Amino acid sequence: MALSQGARPLRVYKETTQLLRLGVLAKEPPWYQVVASVPPSTILIRTTPVEFTSSAQDGPRVLDRKVKKSKRFFRPHHIQYPEDDLRRTFFADHPWELARPRILVEDTGNDSLNYDWSKLQQPGKALDGESVIQRQMWLMDHEKLSKSAAYDVARKEFYRVRMRSDIERRIAAEEARSVGAFFGKTHLQIGLELEEKALLAWKVKAQEAVAKRQQRIEAMASPGSIDADATDEDTTNEASGTVENQPSAAETSKV
Structure with a gap:
C-alpha cells in the first residue's frame, strides 16, 4: 500500500x-x-482527568493544570516490618554491636526461619543483635510477653553469653602467654598512642600560634610607646619654654 x-x-x-x-x-x-x-x-498524551465532586449539583469540574505533583509521587511506599522497631531499639542501646563483623550473605533471605529461637544461641550462626531481635519476636509470639518484657529477657540472655565468651577469650589469652605467645599491642593501646601523638602535635601548633600572637602584640605596642615618649618630651619642653619667656615680678613693677 x-x-x-x-x-x-x-x-x-x-x-x-x-x-x-x-x-x-x-x-x-x-x-x-x-x-x-x-x-x-491525534493526541498522544493523556488528557486531563475529570474530578467528580461529592455534590451532584456542582457537576464535574476539570482539575487545575497548574497544580504541581508531589516529588514523592513516583517513590515506592514505605514498608515497615515488626522487626524494624525492635532493631531500632536494640542498636540504639548497643551502638557498638554495629562495629562487630557480620556475614551479610544469606541463602534465601529467610534464614532466620530455619532456626529454633526458643534459645538464643543457634548452631552455625554467630551471636549478634539479630539473634536478640529474633529471640524477642519468638518470646512475644509464643510466650505472649510484652515488648519490653521480651526485650529484657532476650537482653539478659545476650549479656550472659557475651560475658561467658569474654571470660573464655581472656583465659585462652592467658594460657597462650604462659607458653610464650606474644600478641602485641591491643587496639586500646594503639588508640591511646595515636591520641597522645595528636595531642603533642596540637601542643606544638598551639605554642607556635601563641608565639606569633605575642610577636604581633609586641610589634603593635612598640611604635605606640615611642610616640608616647616623644609626646611627653614635647609637652615638657613647651612648659619649660613658657616659664622662661614669662617676665619676672621686678621687671613688671619697673614697667
Missing part, C-alpha cells in the same frame, strides 16, 4: 479509502472497519 511517508493516524483511513475508490487496493484491510468506527486519536 503506497501511503505517504509520515502520514498521520487520521489520514491513514482517508488515503486507504481513496485507494479503494481508485481500485489500487482490491479489498479492504482487516482494520478498515475498526478504524472507521473508532478513529485514532
Whole structure:
C-alpha cells in the first residue's frame, strides 16, 4: 500500500479509502472497519482527568493544570516490618554491636526461619543483635510477653553469653602467654598512642600560634610607646619654654 511517508493516524483511513475508490487496493484491510468506527486519536498524551465532586449539583469540574505533583509521587511506599522497631531499639542501646563483623550473605533471605529461637544461641550462626531481635519476636509470639518484657529477657540472655565468651577469650589469652605467645599491642593501646601523638602535635601548633600572637602584640605596642615618649618630651619642653619667656615680678613693677 503506497501511503505517504509520515502520514498521520487520521489520514491513514482517508488515503486507504481513496485507494479503494481508485481500485489500487482490491479489498479492504482487516482494520478498515475498526478504524472507521473508532478513529485514532491525534493526541498522544493523556488528557486531563475529570474530578467528580461529592455534590451532584456542582457537576464535574476539570482539575487545575497548574497544580504541581508531589516529588514523592513516583517513590515506592514505605514498608515497615515488626522487626524494624525492635532493631531500632536494640542498636540504639548497643551502638557498638554495629562495629562487630557480620556475614551479610544469606541463602534465601529467610534464614532466620530455619532456626529454633526458643534459645538464643543457634548452631552455625554467630551471636549478634539479630539473634536478640529474633529471640524477642519468638518470646512475644509464643510466650505472649510484652515488648519490653521480651526485650529484657532476650537482653539478659545476650549479656550472659557475651560475658561467658569474654571470660573464655581472656583465659585462652592467658594460657597462650604462659607458653610464650606474644600478641602485641591491643587496639586500646594503639588508640591511646595515636591520641597522645595528636595531642603533642596540637601542643606544638598551639605554642607556635601563641608565639606569633605575642610577636604581633609586641610589634603593635612598640611604635605606640615611642610616640608616647616623644609626646611627653614635647609637652615638657613647651612648659619649660613658657616659664622662661614669662617676665619676672621686678621687671613688671619697673614697667
